[in-house]
Amino acid sequence: MKNGFFDVLGVRIAALDYRRAIRSLEEFIRDGRTHYVTLTNVHAVTESRYDAALRTALDSADLVLPDGMPIAWAGNIAGHDLKDRVCGPDLMLKFINSTAHRGYRHFFFGGAEGVAEELAARLKKICPEMVVAGAYSPPFRPLTESEEAELAHRVNGKVDVLWVGLGCPKQEKWMLAHQHLRVGVMLGVGAAFDFHTERIARAPRWMQRCGLEWAFRLAQDPKRLWRRYLVYNSLFLFFYLSQQVRLRRFDAAAR
Secondary structure: OOOOEEEEOOEEEEOOOHHHHHHHHHHHHHOOOOEEEEEEOHHHHHHOOOOHHHHHHHHHOOEEEEOOHHHHHHHHHOOOOOOOOOOHHHHHHHHHHHHHHHOOEEEEEEOOOOHHHHHHHHHHHHOOOOEEEEEEOOOOOOOOHHHHHHHHHHHOOOOOEEEEEOOOOHHHHHHHHOOOOOOOEEEEOOOHHHHHOOOOOOOOHHHHHOOOHHHHHHHHOHHHHHHHHHHHHHHHHHHHHHHHOOOOOOOOOOO
16 A cells, blocks of 8 residues: 555545545544545546646645546556545445434535435435434525525534535535635535435446446436546546556646
């Protein structure tokens, strides 16, 4: 095992499994400062090469976790021993179930109208012990000054875990811009809101483990997702192979 991190196209990824990721989240909650965590896949890593604001958000995160099997495989190539990725929907369930007895207060921010509230209700049924501090499905526009103030009033000092489901790259940029909120940790979990409310079907487990979840999602919504998966997956493969054979260098942010 190396130093616990590996570099993929200049993004510094933490070589953690679910158990160690949950331990890190609890450490963030205990230390009393606001932290944010990104769960980063091929699309996010590749888009960060073209989107400076996304790159800044990834570089500034307290922890970048390997969401997506190709990212986990890259960690293994770098000398780590990652048996699985750490994806948003599964991390959400594992964290809530394993820490419910600690009384952490959860707030759900994201999704279409009513989705965050439905997600909170469904998770409460799955894990009655969990503490729901609130839920809010924001409008599809920047919040007004009064809406920002209301959100701050609802979460400041009252939330341990703020789950953010705005999709990449919006959620990463949102967390970067909202570090002033006084919460334990913010996590960008993307489609977890839609998966757990069954608005989007998840790929079979075998496809997830083989790194083929993208193909399942592309088949569901090709008009919207073709660019994300066909273009960005191809670019990632080209850039990653170039990095491996040292034809191209991607500098990771210093920590």
